[in-house]
Amino acid sequence: xxxxxxxxxxxxxxxxxxxxxxxxxxxxxxxxxxxxxxxxxxxxxxxxxxxxxxxxxxxxxxxxxxxxxxxxxxxxxxxxxxxxxxxxxxxxxxxxxxxxxxxxxxxxxxxxxx
Amino acid sequence: xxxxxxxxxxxxxxxxxxxxxxxxxxxxxxxxxxxxxxxxxxxxxxxxxxxxxxxxxxxxxxxxxxxxxxxxxxxxxxxxxxxxxxxxxxxxxxxxxxxxxxxxxxxxxxxxxxxxxxxxxxxxxxxxxxxxxxxxxxxxxxxxxxxxxxxxxxxxxxxxxxxxxxxxxxxxxxxxxxxxxxxxxxxxxxxxxxxxxxxxxxxxxxxxxxxxxxxxxxxxxxxxxxxxxxxxxxxxxxxxxxxxxxxxxxxxxxxxxxxxxxxxxxxxxxxxxxxxxxxxxxxxxxxxxxxxxxxxxxxxxxxxxxxxxxxxxxxxxxxxxxxxxxxxxxxxxxxxxxxxxxxxxxxxxxxxxxxxxxxxxxxxxxxxxxxxxxxxxxxxxxxxxxxxxxxxxxxxxxxxxxxxxxxxxxxxxxxxxxxxxxxxxxxxxxxxxxxxxxxxxxxxxxxxxxxxxxxxxxxxxxxxxxxxxxxxxxxxxxxxxxxxxxxxxxxxxxxxxxxxxxxxxxxxxxxxxxxxxxxxxxxxxxxxxxxxxxxxxxxxxxxxxxxxxxxxxxxxxxxxxxxxxxxxxxxxxxxxxxxxxx
Numbered sequence: 001x002x003x004x005x006x007x008x009x010x011x012x013x014x015x016x017x018x019x020x021x022x023x024x025x026x027x028x029x030x031x032x033x034x035x036x037x038x039x040x041x042x043x044x045x046x047x048x049x050x051x052x053x054x055x056x057x058x059x060x061x062x063x064x065x066x067x068x069x070x071x072x073x074x075x076x077x078x079x080x081x082x083x084x085x086x087x088x089x090x091x092x093x094x095x096x097x098x099x100x101x102x103x104x105x106x107x108x109x110x111x112x113x114x
Numbered sequence: 115x116x117x118x119x120x121x122x123x124x125x126x127x128x129x130x131x132x133x134x135x136x137x138x139x140x141x142x143x144x145x146x147x148x149x150x151x152x153x154x155x156x157x158x159x160x161x162x163x164x165x166x167x168x169x170x171x172x173x174x175x176x177x178x179x180x181x182x183x184x185x186x187x188x189x190x191x192x193x194x195x196x197x198x199x200x201x202x203x204x205x206x207x208x209x210x211x212x213x214x215x216x217x218x219x220x221x222x223x224x225x226x227x228x229x230x231x232x233x234x235x236x237x238x239x240x241x242x243x244x245x246x247x248x249x250x251x252x253x254x255x256x257x258x259x260x261x262x263x264x265x266x267x268x269x270x271x272x273x274x275x276x277x278x279x280x281x282x283x284x285x286x287x288x289x290x291x292x293x294x295x296x297x298x299x300x301x302x303x304x305x306x307x308x309x310x311x312x313x314x315x316x317x318x319x320x321x322x323x324x325x326x327x328x329x330x331x332x333x334x335x336x337x338x339x340x341x342x343x344x345x346x347x348x349x350x351x352x353x354x355x356x357x358x359x360x361x362x363x364x365x366x367x368x369x370x371x372x373x374x375x376x377x378x379x380x381x382x383x384x385x386x387x388x389x390x391x392x393x394x395x396x397x398x399x400x401x402x403x404x405x406x407x408x409x410x411x412x413x414x415x416x417x418x419x420x421x422x423x424x425x426x427x428x429x430x431x432x433x434x435x436x437x438x439x440x441x442x443x444x445x446x447x448x449x450x451x452x453x454x455x456x457x458x459x460x461x462x463x464x465x466x467x468x469x470x471x472x473x474x475x476x477x478x479x480x481x482x483x484x485x486x487x488x489x490x491x492x493x494x495x496x497x498x499x500x501x502x503x504x505x506x507x508x509x510x511x512x513x514x515x516x517x518x519x520x521x522x523x524x525x526x527x528x529x530x531x532x533x534x535x536x537x538x539x540x541x542x543x544x545x546x547x548x549x550x551x552x553x554x555x556x557x558x559x560x561x562x563x564x565x566x567x568x569x570x571x572x573x574x575x576x577x578x579x580x581x582x583x584x585x586x587x588x589x590x591x592x593x594x595x596x597x598x599x600x601x602x603x604x605x606x607x608x609x610x611x612x613x614x615x616x617x618x619x620x621x622x623x624x625x626x627x628x629x630x631x632x633x634x635x636x637x638x639x640x641x642x643x644x645x646x647x648x649x650x651x652x653x654x655x656x657x658x659x660x661x662x663x664x665x666x667x668x669x670x671x672x673x674x675x676x677x678x679x680x681x682x683x684x685x686x687x688x689x690x691x692x693x694x695x696x
Contacts, residue, residue, distance in 0.1 A: 094286050
């Protein structure tokens, strides 16, 4: 599981960075999305990997916390997903506006080779 | 604030809540009611200012009673290391007050017409303030991320306010850079949580003590990621290329309030590097200090070259912000490396003055370069377009145009702007009566006083810093005076119309800078006490975590707060204190 997760994060972040450095704004937004996925998985992994453990503890009494998944990274991931979703949506709007205003989807608003 | 265990000091959350509520309330009104929104915004800013005055008085009186006392506000009354806390100390009180002071002029300036050039200007402005104040007040790393994003989301809107191809282009870059920076921030937060098991800033500093070498390495990686995110925000040298085009493209009132945003990055670096990686952090002490020192000096050099090189006045403002950032960042690096507190005190004093000056500069830059050569991209706000101009014309600030041959085309507003420009330039360059001079002098004096007797000579990097401190001022002076002479003296012909609502905020900011000169002893005393407090992170830590021990004893299973389950660390269980594996 560790290997698969590590590979998944690595591939997502790697492709995200590559796309982020591309000149087309559509590639940039896909790159940012992939990066965000990779980072979200990474946050999740920082709570350590558990299989079949519930994150919510029963009420009353004390329990053995090692039997439960860490709820904090899950809360963090949830927040991070919401925020990155919202900013990505904003980026999309801006990208379309930029396409309309400049007539090209190059991130600099003009082609290098006209 | 010794007695707030019984009754929490609800005032502490006011600087966040007031703008948030005001901004939300404004959304109920149609965007046609801009005057209503403006008044609501001004009231909210005024209330925030009053709250910040009260908070600062609290902090000051608590300090005078003995020791550095840090105010705590537990959100939802959750126990300290588990829940999110707001922490008030001297630094955050000062920054909150500075934000409120910068907000009012920017709002008034926007009333001159800019707030009508797009939608929801006032709401976004208030949300920005809420985000900035929240970042200053929070004591939790992830909560800091959330407030950071609130601030950034609002700033995207403000930056794009007024639209136009130039803004959209710069906005696209700004957004991409900041999204990437936010992801760095998240990676850093996750690593911090993974290694220390806590997100409370004070608790991180304590948990750091028990890390073994492998985890410490990971923690340093986390600190690097976080530092990268904040240095992007603070516009340190290799990460600052986004700033001049963005601030140059933003509308002037938006740029003026965004001047505080680079200081948010600086604030977080200052807070974390001294609290977590300060001199008492064991093997991690001073981690990243050399990066801050060298990076700060190079940033100053870059800003100086940039300001000399760019012809556009607004972009010069961006480079001024970069110089100011570099100055403070380097001072933080020196303080973290043990260079003494008086230098940091001077740098904080300088930061207050230079932020106000940069804010004023952005407000001056647009009217002054109006009807410039590049007329096409400057938004033309010409005769009769602005309904407010008629209202303010009786003040004598309209242009003189009905005489056949006036002796001089210069108007009062133009002259006022010219004088303000000169004063701001003097402030930024650090000429004697202005706080820029006092701040730089205090930095230099602190550098020599604290470091010379210890070793008998100054380190090379300190020499470089001192040289750049003076050179960057000289560069700014040359660049601004060259512009000023060309624009205000040499240029003949009619002067652009400048509205009273555009002059008043600049004069307000200059009044603030003047006050800072007159009361420099008080402010310098405050900032040096702040620097002293920052260099004693133990006080902050114990103040934040004092109640942590109380509440941790409350559950049936009492968990001693200090020893982490170190023997299990190799097996990497969840070893966070809040999970409390026993």
